[in-house]
Amino acid sequence: MKVAEPTVERLIQYRRLLERLAEEDLPVVSSRDIGDMLKFKASQVRKDLSYFGEIGKRGVGYNVEKLLHHVSEILEPTCKWRIGMIGIGRLGEALLSHKAFLGDRYEIVALFDVGEKKVGHEIMGRPCFHVDEMAEKIREMDIELVVLTVPKNAAQHCVDIATSNGKIKGILNFSPMAIAVPEDVMVYSVDISIELEKLLFYLKHKEKESL
Amino acid sequence: MKVAEPTVERLIQYRRLLERLAEEDLPVVSSRDIGDMLKFKASQVRKDLSYFGEIGKRGVGYNVEKLLHHVSEILEPTCKWRIGMIGIGRLGEALLSHKAFLGDRYEIVALFDVGEKKVGHEIMGRPCFHVDEMAEKIREMDIELVVLTVPKNAAQHCVDIATSNGKIKGILNFSPMAIAVPEDVMVYSVDISIELEKLLFYLKHKEKESL
DNA sequence: AGGTGTGAAATCGTTCACAGCC
DNA sequence: GGCTGTGAACGATTTCACACCT
Numbered sequence: 001m002k003v004a005e006p007t008v009e010r011l012i013q014y015r016r017l018l019e020r021l022a023e024e025d026l027p028v029v030s031s032r033d034i035g036d037m038l039k040f041k042a043s044q045v046r047k048d049l050s051y052f053g054e055i056g057k058r059g060v061g062y063n064v065e066k067l068l069h070h071v072s073e074i075l076e077p078t079c080k081w082r083i084g085m086i087g088i089g090r091l092g093e094a095l096l097s098h099k100a101f102l103g104d105r106y107e108i109v110a111l112f113d114v115g116e117k118k119v120g121h122e123i124m125g126r127p128c129f130h131v132d133e134m135a136e137k138i139r140e141m142d143i144e145l146v147v148l149t150v151p152k153n154a155a156q157h158c159v160d161i162a163t164s165n166g167k168i169k170g171i172l173n174f175s176p177m178a179i180a181v182p183e184d185v186m187v188y189s190v191d192i193s194i195e196l197e198k199l200l201f202y203l204k205h206k207e208k209e210s211l
Numbered sequence: 212m213k214v215a216e217p218t219v220e221r222l223i224q225y226r227r228l229l230e231r232l233a234e235e236d237l238p239v240v241s242s243r244d245i246g247d248m249l250k251f252k253a254s255q256v257r258k259d260l261s262y263f264g265e266i267g268k269r270g271v272g273y274n275v276e277k278l279l280h281h282v283s284e285i286l287e288p289t290c291k292w293r294i295g296m297i298g299i300g301r302l303g304e305a306l307l308s309h310k311a312f313l314g315d316r317y318e319i320v321a322l323f324d325v326g327e328k329k330v331g332h333e334i335m336g337r338p339c340f341h342v343d344e345m346a347e348k349i350r351e352m353d354i355e356l357v358v359l360t361v362p363k364n365a366a367q368h369c370v371d372i373a374t375s376n377g378k379i380k381g382i383l384n385f386s387p388m389a390i391a392v393p394e395d396v397m398v399y400s401v402d403i404s405i406e407l408e409k410l411l412f413y414l415k416h417k418e419k420e421s422l
Numbered sequence: 423a424g425g426t427g428t429g430a431a432a433t434c435g436t437t438c439a440c441a442g443c444c
Numbered sequence: 445g446g447c448t449g450t451g452a453a454c455g456a457t458t459t460c461a462c463a464c465c466t
Contacts, residue, residue, distance in 0.1 A: 003416075005409065006457070012408045016387065030425060038389045043459055050427050058426045058465040077411045078418065090308055094301035099387070100404035105411065145410070169417075170410050176227065176310070178249045186417070188410045192401060193311030197223045198216065199356070199381050199399045200288045200316065205214075206380075206397065207289065215435070241447060254437055261449050269448045270444035
């Protein structure tokens with residue numbers, strides 16, 4: 001079954017919200033409640049949730065526990081992913097301790113860098129290897145996913161090494177580069193300056209309008 | 212003139228690419244070249260670029276300098292934005308030194324936190340104030356934009372204080388929360404775990420398919 | 423009454439295909 | 445021949461509107 005990307009994005013947010021609501025022991029929510037809290041239209045919420053079967057009760061709403069279970073099921077990965085992080089600068093270190101990477105559906109098992117102060121040491125409990133050993137370690141350690149937090153000049157080089165032995169299935173790219181990868185590797189990018197610049201652009205336009 | 216969000220996103224990437232090409236003294240590029248480098252369809256590139264006037268030469272391509280100037284003009288803010296950063300944890304510090312915030316179109320002029328070790332000190336050259344002083348400092352220092360890098364429990368509270376005096380026009384939110392803001396405040400969010408989870412979701416689905 | 427599930431309509435964004443210019 | 449600019453076709457996503465259930 002094919003699921004549209006905006007839908008997946010919202011499902012992830014539903015799960016997050018539902019986890020909170022479940023903790024607060026709220027028994028039911030309506031699509032309108034969810035929409036208000038997450039800033040989506042109620043009809044959008046209903047469409048998303050009905051996509052995987054009828055789960056709500058007409059006239060009542062959705063049972064929080066049941067819905068959470070349902071949504072989690074949809075999102076749950078089949079296995080625990082082993083992740084390598086390339087580039088342990090400030091951003092890399094920040095991400096290492098970031099909640100996003102503390103889930104139990106994945107684990108950062110190895111770090112890669114080129115700095116003498118890092119290679120050969122443990123950083124926040126994970127071993128750090130030299131980028132030159134990366135292909136080897138990826139194979140040895142069964143790493144299928146990498147998080148890329150290197151400066152833009154190094155990005156493509158690191159990607160080439162990482163993907164060279166065909167083990168890597170996905171890359172989460174924090175560098176501001178459009179990286180080239182083999183066909184079967186999936187890339188998602190988080191580009192901080194794009195979001196900042198978008199905000200600036202639309203702020204400018206709103207100002208113009210209101211003159 | 213209204214510009215679609217995906218278009219703005221691409222324009223930002225065109226500018227980035229063109230800056231590089233200009234440095235390399237490349238005189239002209241075609242829509243196909245640009246598309247290949249950024250992974251967009253050539254027709255998409257042409258549509259985006261023609262949206263603001265005819266700027267290319269048929270049979271030749273686009274003059275790099277001229278196009279860069281043109282695109283920059285479209286994206287250029289009307290003023291230099293003064294930014295406040297709320298929450299100086301690891302992520303905040305990483306962003307402080309991140310290239311995204313080093314541009315000359317904006318400047319982080321103040322930091323806000325609650326930690327004793329930070330408040331009252333300078334961090335990477337910027338003064339850090341207590342969150343309780345935020346409303347006051349925002350007014351005094353003419354801050355119109357905030358970057359929010361606080362834990363999720365603190366997010367809404369900080370947003371409420373920051374927006375309380377109506378000076379703040381935009382928020383770049385790094386916390387995994389749908390924050391509530393006054394109508395005239397624009398919010399963009401960078402949600403790291405959403406991107407990671409999306410990647411995991413589609414990787415799972417690709418695996419299933421290929422069975 | 424109140425709230426879900428869902429086809430149909432509307433909106434938004436991308437891609438095609440080709441005329442027109444260099 | 446090569447490449448842009450653009451209306452028209454297509455595809456994707458959101459929203460509406462209402463039947464149906466409790």
